[in-house]
Amino acid sequence: MADTQGPQVTGRSKRTLYIILFAASLIVGFMAAVQISTVRQPATARSDIVELRSELAQQQAKQEGLLKTLDDLQHQLEKYQATGGNRAGMAEALVQEVQDARRQAGLEPASGPGVIVTIRDLPGPAITGQDTHVYDWMLQMIVNLLYGNGAEGIALNGQRLITTSFIREVNGVMQVDTHPISMPYVIEAVGDPDRMKAALTINPIVQDYRQIGKEVTIEVRKGGEVVNLPAYHDPVEFRFAKKEVTGGS
Structure with a gap:
């Protein structure tokens, strides 16, 4: 049967x-x-x-x-x-x-609609009498703002950010993880472009950049245009989190 x-x-x-x-x-x-x-x-x-x-x-x-x-x-x-x-x-x-x-x-390349934020020096004479330096926390604020408004992936100057990534300045050199970067700073984000642009436009951090002589441009990519993000290519290491060991089944 x-x-x-x-x-x-x-x-x-x-x-x-x-x-x-x-x-x-x-x-x-x-x-x-x-x-x-x-x-x-x-x-x-x-x-x-x-x-x-x-x-x-x-x-x-x-x-x-x-x-x-x-x-x-x-x-x-x-x-x-x-x-x-x-x-x-x-x-x-x-x-x-x-x-x-x-x-x-973030361990695989990604592409889709999004925004490209570029931070560079304003044309013209340099501003005198005040601190015009871009600090690591200023870049981190923009990254956090993008993540908080729907960014599904972000890269800074071609370096993909993941949950363990850090942006910091060491001896005057800006770094993403261990990779040195320099001006202009280009932050690429995949996500809802209109939502991310609106958040950047109304947030005071963009005006803060302009007050220290920096130009912030926001380029929207949607429709036939996309933002392409590379994969994170460094080893992923955890200092405290360990793989859970379970008994055989």
Whole structure:
């Protein structure tokens, strides 16, 4: 008699599905607790309003992160379910997850709509009587502003930034990680170009640059034009985070 049953899910696959479902249930439970704790806090005095608004913003940010994680888990679960226990299909799904993770981590090149921010000296005579130096924290502020407004990837003077990257000045030399860079500073970001440009336009940091004799130009790339980011190519090292060792299954 012909076997009419579909592919069987192995014990290992079942454990993987259970882990994903358990993680998803924990996230949903935590989200519910966040919503309840946020709603139940009354504004008893005017002085509490600012604090409550700040806490609400933090809780909303946490919830957005949890929603993203939950969505990722849901997609991962659907991939495992779609393989039906087929090892070849599961391996292919895992390879795709690794590639997606590398892209999100900045370890793969990226391209898409975005902005190119260029910082250079203003033409004309140099400003005298005040500090006109561009400090590392000034570059970091623009990078943070772009990330805070939807940038999905950023490069500074051709150096891709990842979560462990740093911008600092050492003995008068600006560096991205260990790579020296110099003026003009070119910050390329992939993301919503209109949102990032609007954030840069209204933020005082751009005016601060102009007050010290620097020109800040914002070039929008969208439609047929894209921003191309290189991959991060240095070794990724962690001083304290170690790979978790689990027992055999």
